[in-house]
Amino acid sequence: VQNCITCIAVLLYLKINVIVINQRLANLHAVDMRLQLKAGVNQSIVINDSYSADLTSLNSALHFLAQQHGAKQRVVILSDFAESGKKEEELYALIADALVKNNVQQVVAIGDFIPKYLPPYLSSTIGFNAYKSTEEFIQSHRSSLFANAAVLIKGARTFGFERIADLLETKVHQTVLEINLAYLAQNLKQYQKLLPPATRVMAMVKAFSYGSGSAEIAGVLQFNNVDYLGVAYADEGIELRKAGISLPIMVLNTDEASFPSLLEFRLQPVLYSFLIFHQFTQYLKNQGITSYPVHIEIDTGMNRLGFSPSQVQELGAVLAVGSLLKVESVFSHLAASEEAAQDDFTRHQAQVFKNAAAQLQSSLQYSFLNHLSNSAAIVRHPHLTFDMVRLGIGLYGVELATTKLQLHPVASLRSTIAQIKHVKKGESVSYNRRTILERDSVIATVRIGYADGYPRSLGNGRGAMWLRGKRAPVAGSVCMDMTMIDVTDIEGVAEGDSVEIFGTRLPVQELAHWAGTIPYEIMTSVSQRVKRIYFQE
Secondary structure: OHHHHHHHHHHHHOOOOHHHHHHHHHOOOOOOOOEEEEEEOOOOEEEEEOOOOOHHHHHHHHHHHOOOOOOOEEEEEEEOOOOOOOOHHHHHHHHHHHHHHOOOOEEEEEOOOHHHHOHHHOOOOOEEEEEOOHHHHHHHOOOOOOOOEEEEEEOOHHHOOHHHHHHHEOOOOOOEEEEEHHHHHHHHHHHHHOOOOOOEEEEEOHHHHHOOOOHHHHHHHHHOOOOEEEEOOHHHHHHHHHOOOOOOEEEOOOOHHHHHHHHHOOOEEEEOOHHHHHHHHHHHHHHOOOOEEEEEEEOOOOOOOOEOHHHHHHHHHHHHHOOOEEEEEEEOOOOOOOOHHHHHHHHHHHHHHHHHHHHHHHHOOOOOEEEOOOHHHHHHOHHHOOOEEEEOHHHHOOOOOOOOOOOOOOEEEEEEEEEEEEEOOOOEEOHHHOEEOOOOEEEEEEOOOHHHOOOHHHOOOOOEEEEOOEEEEEEOOOOOOOEEEEOOOOOOOOOOOEEEEEOOOOOHHHHHHHHOOOHHHHHHOOOOOOEEEEEEO
């Protein structure tokens, strides 16, 4: 938009007739200017940055590529670079230097100049293939070429590299969950501004990172120097380790069956009862392992998991005489930190926690981290930050209203219109005929249903979707794979139009309110069959 405004200003300065400007603007088409990360064929990932070729954006894209830890190899597909203002030798020497510094293993060069000038500056360890045109590459492409790789596609728009992106990306139905990784990093920094400099951050990535994707989210958080990651079960931690995540990972729900995996993948269990404590210490003893890192959970009033305050003295005594465990942290969960009406209870929980942590500290000869605050408590109870905080859904831009933070919604759920029907007054829509039309109506069928995570409770006018600048109410019952909306009052709606289910225009908080639930449930309910698209502005 900013570029368009600048262009209009220049045209007006050159005294171009306004009518002519409007005619030319009408011929413009939308150009996607976002770096996007998508799932690729053969377990690869595709980073599509195919709209420009310049040194600045190349370095940014390579910087993003370096955050992807799970792939066996990093591949970059490049076109000729034009209008750099540099001589070819100097330009391609700089490009080669950037590729080497970012540990690229394979380069595919397309164009007239890049195959000639780049190779002399590349390391001999980097594979190199050259093609004269995009068409030549597509004709010679084999689907197995980039198996289990991270592929960056970076080229001048004239080369039409979007065709290469389409070739390498997996094909799924048109409902997508878009994840803005730049917003994730920005939200993290917003919270960090509220914290004392020495306070550590544990980012909670349980439940598939609140539906947003595990390894991709964890990679960005690791790159932005969070201190710990938190998951619910060992399986989630294993997935992160296999994707190349090296941060310490705390596992909240530990059970005896997961002990071998905890050790194999260097995961740190939460011990919340004497039963799990003794089971794990016996397992460590059998394996001949000492000083294994663990986290101790204290129940201060949540009444879910955790040692009760009355058990802390006994726990401290047992920990003091053993060498099998190394306590990394002691923590508890606040039950209602976001509610002003519950602040007295929050203060009570904090005091109980302080007493328990101090009692444990007096039993041990070494220090450990204390943490109590979740996303809401960071904002509402800054005196409770202790040594570390646990950032959860606030990272994703879903948090209580506050002027202290400028958060951006990280996730946007979108779909498209499959068909439009003109339905007469008195006719019904969807199963069980619960919506009888009171006027002649235009009904659009959207490619999303309760199997994708769109709540069935939003049917029959309770929910709405956003398109063409307006809200369209849901018409009839939500189906398994489709939902109908009433677009009678929205002009210009066409089959194939994009529809926002939740995102920047229709907050997930509002969707949750309509459904009588909380944003956590809406976000974690988005089905795995919905394609995740990761991008960075």
